[in-house]
Amino acid sequence: MTEIKRMHVGARMSQIVTHNGTVWLAGQVGNPGESAADQTRTILANIDKLLAEAGSDKxxxxxxxxxxxxxxxxxxxxxxxDAWVPEGHAPARACGESKLATPEFLVEIMIVAAQA
Structure with a gap:
């Protein structure tokens, strides 16, 4: 049986789950009160760190x-x-409008990746 590994585990969720060469990240948010662009920058920087920790990258x-x-x-x-995604590596993607956990959050991004 392939191991399921959970990292940064809290009572409600894990920030990273890996299984059978696949990485799932919990939804990432930026800093409340920042612009949508700045929240997106913060989110993507955090995604980079989490993916590296899980043995993957963008x-x-x-x-x-x-x-x-x-x-x-x-x-x-x-x-x-668009500036973050490496040329030739655009993932499948969906984007929609939703109420987020608090009104100060403008963007939330959830990622699935393959391990290296």
Whole structure:
């Protein structure tokens, strides 16, 4: 049986779960009160750290699910996202509007990646 590894485990969720060469990250949020672009930068920097800890990186991202508190932030978030995704490595992606945990969160991103 292949081991399921959980890292940064809390009562409600784990920040990283790995199983059979796949990495799942919990939804990542930025700093409340920052712009959507700055929250996206913070989120992607945290995703980079978590993926490295799990033995992966942004070139191995399989899919991304992005929630925006309002679709008016779509272009602002995409500008940062597009600069972060390595050329030729765009993952499958969905982006939609949803109420997030608090009104100060404008962006939340969840990633699935392959381990190296």
């Amino acid at each position: 070139t191995r991202v399989l899919s991304a699910t992005i929630w925006l508190s309002d679709m008016k932030y779509f272009a602002e978030m995409n500008e940062v996202w």
